Amino acid sequence: MEALALERKAEQNRELKERLLQLKKERNAIILAHYYQRDEVQEVADFRGDSFLLAQKAAQTDADVIVFCGVHFMGESAKILAPNKTVIIPDERAGCPMADMVNVEGLRALKRQHPKAKVVAYINTSADVKSETDICCTSANAINVINSVDSDEIIWVPDKNLGDYVSKFTSKKVIIWEGYCNTHDMLTVKDVEEMRAQYPNAQFVVHPECRPEVVKLGDFVGSTTAIIKYCKESDCKEFIVGTEDGTGYQLRLDSPDKQFHFATKYLVCPNMKVNNLKKIVKCLETMQPEIYVPEDVADKARLSLERMLQVK
Numbered sequence: 001m002e003a004l005a006l007e008r009k010a011e012q013n014r015e016l017k018e019r020l021l022q023l024k025k026e027r028n029a030i031i032l033a034h035y036y037q038r039d040e041v042q043e044v045a046d047f048r049g050d051s052f053l054l055a056q057k058a059a060q061t062d063a064d065v066i067v068f069c070g071v072h073f074m075g076e077s078a079k080i081l082a083p084n085k086t087v088i089i090p091d092e093r094a095g096c097p098m099a100d101m102v103n104v105e106g107l108r109a110l111k112r113q114h115p116k117a118k119v120v121a122y123i124n125t126s127a128d129v130k131s132e133t134d135i136c137c138t139s140a141n142a143i144n145v146i147n148s149v150d151s152d153e154i155i156w157v158p159d160k161n162l163g164d165y166v167s168k169f170t171s172k173k174v175i176i177w178e179g180y181c182n183t184h185d186m187l188t189v190k191d192v193e194e195m196r197a198q199y200p201n202a203q204f205v206v207h208p209e210c211r212p213e214v215v216k217l218g219d220f221v222g223s224t225t226a227i228i229k230y231c232k233e234s235d236c237k238e239f240i241v242g243t244e245d246g247t248g249y250q251l252r253l254d255s256p257d258k259q260f261h262f263a264t265k266y267l268v269c270p271n272m273k274v275n276n277l278k279k280i281v282k283c284l285e286t287m288q289p290e291i292y293v294p295e296d297v298a299d300k301a302r303l304s305l306e307r308m309l310q311v312k
Contacts, residue, residue, distance in 0.1 A: 160180055241267075
């Protein structure tokens with residue numbers, strides 16, 4: 001029975017992929033998928049990447065339609081950077097709890113308390129919040145962005161863990177908002193210690209969205225892209241991975257001869273995983289749900305994103 005079910009699923013996937021290729025051609029569409037997506041989604045993507053790379057691809061593409069397989073704020077960023085393109089997402093329920101932890105009113109109040117501070121917003125924020133900030137960043141370029149800002153005082157939103165990590169690489173005063181990523185924040189020192197006891201030859205690679213005491217244990221600390229690059233180039237053959245488990249797709253693709261153990265089974269973002277092959281096909285058939293960003297909000301937010309893209 002199980003073999004039959006798997007065969008049926010494989011056949012269904014083959015049909016969906018064929019339909020997807022046809023629709024992409026008809027619509028002149030491009031599929032962008034974040035590294036945290038399901039394997040089946042990453043497999044059909046034209047580009048896989050972190051939020052920074054995908055924002056760049058959205059800004060540069062010649063396609064008429066961008067299918068953004070990630071969470072809502074990523075689709076918004078693509079729409080802001082490519083206002084003349086149609087941006088659709090497979091499932092509009094793909095939100096980001098961390099992005100929801102900061103709002104415009106709260107940020108404005110903090111700006112009033114620190115009138116000389118410049119606001120650096122992690123890309124994991126809504127378009128409304130981006131429109132209230134001076135510059136955006138991702139975990140890949142956060143340190144360079146903070147040091148590029150012409151101010152000794154920085155308001156950092158919304159991730160306190162990444163904010164704590166970044167603040168160690170600058171002489172500026174960093175005022176940190178109290179948000180966090182539910183998935184990364186779940187990883188504990190105990191989890192890492194147990195895995196290290198189980199896999200003594202493995203290196204621990206960790207995302208700076210994890211808690212400071214967990215990050216401190218890392219043999220390597222970096223963004224998703226940096227972790228993938230490090231594991232690919234390292235002589236080490238075994239890794240304990242401290243980031244979302246969708247990253248395993250690219251890790252295994254790049255290094256089939258290496259072993260990857262995720263630091264806990266809970267490193268799964270439920271929002272990233274709502275997208276699947278069937279939903280990608282459906283959203284290209286119906287051209288829904290489409291991402292809209294009000295023009296006045298988009299114009300302000302675009303400045304913040306474009307400044308980020310200029311930082312070397």
